[in-house]
Amino acid sequence: MSQQPERGDTGLAGLDCAPGETLLSVRDLRTYYESGDLIGGQPVKAVDGVSFDVKKGETIGVVGESGCGKTTLGRTLVRLEAATGGEVRVGSDDVTELSGEDLKAWRRNAQVVFQDPESSLNDRMTIGEIIREPLDVHDWGTPAERRARVRDLLEKVGLQEEHYYRYPHQFSGGQRQRIGIARALALEPEFVVLDEPVSALDVSVQAQILNLLMDLQDELGLTYLFIAHDLSVVRHICDRVAVMYLGNVMELGPTDELFEDPANPYTRALLSAVPEPDPTAEIDRMTLRGTPPSPRDPPEGCAFSTRCPVKIRPDGSDEVDESTWEAVEVFRETLRARSRTERSLSERARELIGLETRFATVDEVVGELFTDRDIPVSVKEPVDQAADLAREGDEDAALEHLKGELGSVCDHESPEDHAVGTEGRESRCHRHAAEYEEPSAVGPSVGGED
Amino acid sequence: MAADANATGVDERRSSARQTQSDDVDAAESADDRLLEVENLRTVFHTERETIRAVDGVSFGIEEGETLGLVGESGSGKSVTARSIMGLVDDPGELLPGSSVRFDGRELTDLTEKGYESVRGSGIAMVFQDPLSTLNPVYTVGNQIEEALSLHRGLSGIDATEKAIELLEDVGIPDAARRVSEYPHEFSGGMRQRAVIAMALACDPDVLVCDEPTTALDVTIQAQILELLSDLQAEHGLSILFITHDMGVIAEVADRVAVMYAGEIVEQAPVVELYENPRHPYTRGLLRSIPSTQQGAERLETIAGEVPTPNKAATDCRFAPRCPEAFDACEEVHPVPVPVEEGAEDHTAACLLYPEDEPRKAAVDRHAAAGDEDSPESAGSTGGDSR
Numbered sequence: 020m021s022q023q024p025e026r027g028d029t030g031l032a033g034l035d036c037a038p039g040e041t042l043l044s045v046r047d048l049r050t051y052y053e054s055g056d057l058i059g060g061q062p063v064k065a066v067d068g069v070s071f072d073v074k075k076g077e078t079i080g081v082v083g084e085s086g087c088g089k090t091t092l093g094r095t096l097v098r099l100e101a102a103t104g105g106e107v108r109v110g111s112d113d114v115t116e117l118s119g120e121d122l123k124a125w126r127r128n129a130q131v132v133f134q135d136p137e138s139s140l141n142d143r144m145t146i147g148e149i150i151r152e153p154l155d156v157h158d159w160g161t162p163a164e165r166r167a168r169v170r171d172l173l174e175k176v177g178l179q180e181e182h183y184y185r186y187p188h189q190f191s192g193g194q195r196q197r198i199g200i201a202r203a204l205a206l207e208p209e210f211v212v213l214d215e216p217v218s219a220l221d222v223s224v225q226a227q228i229l230n231l232l233m234d235l236q237d238e239l240g241l242t243y244l245f246i247a248h249d250l251s252v253v254r255h256i257c258d259r260v261a262v263m264y265l266g267n268v269m270e271l272g273p274t275d276e277l278f279e280d281p282a283n284p285y286t287r288a289l290l291s292a293v294p295e296p297d298p299t300a301e302i303d304r305m306t307l308r309g310t311p312p313s314p315r316d317p318p319e320g321c322a323f324s325t326r327c328p329v330k331i332r333p334d335g336s337d338e339v340d341e342s343t344w345e346a347v348e349v350f351r352e353t354l355r356a357r358s359r360t361e362r363s364l365s366e367r368a369r370e371l372i373g374l375e376t377r378f379a380t381v382d383e384v385v386g387e388l389f390t391d392r393d394i395p396v397s398v399k400e401p402v403d404q405a406a407d408l409a410r411e412g413d414e415d416a417a418l419e420h421l422k423g424e425l426g427s428v429c430d431h432e433s434p435e436d437h438a439v440g441t442e443g444r445e446s447r448c449h450r451h452a453a454e455y456e457e458p459s460a461v462g463p464s465v466g467g468e469d
Numbered sequence: 470m471a472a473d474a475n476a477t478g479v480d481e482r483r484s485s486a487r488q489t490q491s492d493d494v495d496a497a498e499s500a501d502d503r504l505l506e507v508e509n510l511r512t513v514f515h516t517e518r519e520t521i522r523a524v525d526g527v528s529f530g531i532e533e534g535e536t537l538g539l540v541g542e543s544g545s546g547k548s549v550t551a552r553s554i555m556g557l558v559d560d561p562g563e564l565l566p567g568s569s570v571r572f573d574g575r576e577l578t579d580l581t582e583k584g585y586e587s588v589r590g591s592g593i594a595m596v597f598q599d600p601l602s603t604l605n606p607v608y609t610v611g612n613q614i615e616e617a618l619s620l621h622r623g624l625s626g627i628d629a630t631e632k633a634i635e636l637l638e639d640v641g642i643p644d645a646a647r648r649v650s651e652y653p654h655e656f657s658g659g660m661r662q663r664a665v666i667a668m669a670l671a672c673d674p675d676v677l678v679c680d681e682p683t684t685a686l687d688v689t690i691q692a693q694i695l696e697l698l699s700d701l702q703a704e705h706g707l708s709i710l711f712i713t714h715d716m717g718v719i720a721e722v723a724d725r726v727a728v729m730y731a732g733e734i735v736e737q738a739p740v741v742e743l744y745e746n747p748r749h750p751y752t753r754g755l756l757r758s759i760p761s762t763q764q765g766a767e768r769l770e771t772i773a774g775e776v777p778t779p780n781k782a783a784t785d786c787r788f789a790p791r792c793p794e795a796f797d798a799c800e801e802v803h804p805v806p807v808p809v810e811e812g813a814e815d816h817t818a819a820c821l822l823y824p825e826d827e828p829r830k831a832a833v834d835r836h837a838a839a840g841d842e843d844s845p846e847s848a849g850s851t852g853g854d855s856r
């Protein structure tokens with residue numbers, strides 16, 4: 020690194036903090052997309068009020084399933100996506116509002132490694148050109164210095180000097196990911212967003228890349244935001260983890276603690292779903308009903324309320340047995356699925372001329388879910404009422420009715436972040452409030468618990 | 470019932486069948502019990518420059534009601550193995566002479582396309598990684614299942630529709646009576662995979678070949694599908710060939726496991742034995758390089774280098790360039806599957822280190838002799854593998 024040109028500092032005062040201090044402070048961040056396809060449609064709430072800090076030199080993981088907003092979150096932090104609200108503080112600056120030289124400094128210092136080494140590298144450029152490109156764009160040193168820097172980077176990521184003049188297609192997936200990493204590191208960034216960097220790789224190659232990333236972090240003092248859906252990879256590489264669901268951070272805390280003693284119902288369900296590479300392991304799994312709701316139309320209360328296996332019941336529902344209650348939830352999920360599908364033109368035509376349509380089948384659903392059950396009136400009336408509404412084709416009204424009559428605090432109020440476990444851990448769930456039982460007390464055990 | 474299959478609950482399956490299975494290995498060895506028997510399968514692809522030996526001498530069998538896990542990294546040949554069994558290998562690919570796939574005692578490799586269609590319709594069905602490759606976007610999900618039903622069970626009209634709804638309910642699709650008239654794009658990824666499984670079941674198969682059926686799905690949805698497959702297996706007595714790269718999924722679903730590397734099966738054993746006592750150096754390396762949710766951050770062990778693409782008949786061990794235990798003979802003798810020690814018929818490894826209780830020289834000679842009679846075409850060839 021002898022060719023390092025003078026750069027004094029990073030160009031943004033907040034980036035030069037000491038290891039362990041807060042590098043980034045994300046507060047109530049929101050990134051919404053306007054939906055292009057529907058006039059007057061709802062925006063997609065990809066990131067919907069997220070707050071956390073990133074400490075210098077740490078690896079913070081962001082996990083969650085597809086559509087949870089983790090990639091949008093990463094892209095918003097590096098300004099590839101514009102925030103709709105909230106802030107991302109670096110010292111006294113707000114990244115979401117930077118412009119001019121300051122924005123340039125941020126871009127230099129905040130880089131991304133993408134998941135798919137196939138498509139993120141330009142096939143018409145040589146490896147040398149690909150890695151050098153950011154140096155050229157940012158006018159880094161002299162041309163000779165840039166070439167020397169590229170050679171230096173090739174070596175750092177475990178490639179050879181002679182690879183300089185080759186093309187990406189001559190490389191395997193693992194090697195291409197090394198090239199992507201070299202390029203991201205060219206401008207000596209402080210902060211690197213790793214967006215599923217090993218998801219496309221085979222396990223044996225994945226291990227090589229994970230080791231490389233850890234070595235580079237030690238050597239260069241990098242701060243990583245590691246986005247992944249693979250929980251075992253996250254457990255391996257991250258100091259702290261944020262678990263996302265539908266644009267929310269449901270739980271955040273030190274990795275080991277979070278994996279061994281997950282507090283939030285979603286974290287617990289997610290961890291229990293991962294198959295362990297151990298055929299003798301007990302499978303004690305919480306199987307979730309349904310699929311996540313659309314981020315265009317998230318539930319009003321808790322984001323996880325439509326699938327939560329330990330959702331709080333409304334007051335006065337004690338006499339309703341567990342399976343009947345579950346049937347109510349499945350009924351609501353079915354209505355939600357129905358209200359999401361637009362009725363086709365041909366169906367409207369059939370309705371107009373009085374022919375039977377699929378919307379007539381609501382009685383079958385109700386029959387299947389509720390016949391042969393001893394249902395108390397407090398449940399039967401709202402269900403019948405909702406069925407009537409649905410029969411008339413108004414699923415939304417049916418849902419509103421059920422929510423009003425049979426909904427609980429989970430349906431009506433967004434949960435707060437509650438401090439759980441030891442220091443620095445938070446979980447977004449009503450069950451941590453004093454008046455309710457903890458998730459671990461009502462659901463099956465997960466992780467290291469007995 | 471849709472409501473049940475989708476219900477929340479604690480799932481404590483881990484069938485005792487697995488236990489019986491491994492205790493009963495001697496019986497498993499008789500080929501007569503095996504519903505599906507693959508022997509010396511070689512599938513090659515001709516390109517302008519070379520011939521890729523994607524599957525190169527693979528043998529295994531599956532018993533009734535059993536799940537065999539076929540695991541390997543990309544390029545190992547596991548998906549081509551599945552397609553070969555299904556008769557789905559087209560130009561420029563072909564099965565070499567001597568390859569055999571027997572289903573219920575009947576040889577499939579010399580069937581005409583028409584003959585194969587009837588096997589695919591009734592005996593063996595396949596579930597692919599990407600459900601959209603199976604579903605036709607312009608027909609409703611119901612139409613497609615009904616078509617399968619009319620083809621394979623002679624059902625039509627309202628009978629077919631009712632059966633289609635029943636199948637969708639069986640695979641846990643809620644509100645099936647309505648969803649039967651929806652198009653594939655109106656289904657979520659997990660629901661689509663359920664629909665594909667329903668289509669496969671429409672043929673009432675004995676064997677289900679699942680090629681990475683949950684790889685494209687999120688983990689909570691994957692859990693739903695794995696649970697569904699295990700329920701269906703128990704209910705219909707299905708035999709399953711489950712292909713995946715995910716050692717976690719294999720540990721959960723398989724009774725026995727075959728590990729593929731560069732077109733060959735390098736190790737085969739009952740699932741618990743394979744994970745607790747892996748013998749082939751590749752299997753060992755593979756298991757050590759998986760990070761686990763149960764362990765913290767140490768350096769991961771890696772296997773140096775990358776998977777080669779075999780383009781010549783093997784005259785050596787294809788893993789030798791990456792093997793930490795390679796010795797001289799590994800570059801001259803092609804190892805064949807042998808019991809890892811005397812009597813361990815259910816646990817084989819294609820590695821010159823085995824049988825472990827045999828003197829090294831004798832073991833190497835055994836591999837060399839078996840190799841000579843096995844692939845006469847390889848005699849005199851000095852080529853190695855491209856990588």
Ligand code: SF4
Nearest residue numbers: 321324327429448449
């Ligand atoms: S707030 Fe209610 S619905 Fe949300 S996670 Fe907690 S218990 Fe479940």
Ligand code: SF4
Nearest residue numbers: 786789792799820821
């Ligand atoms: S035959 Fe030799 S090189 Fe191949 S796996 Fe065995 S020890 Fe390693």
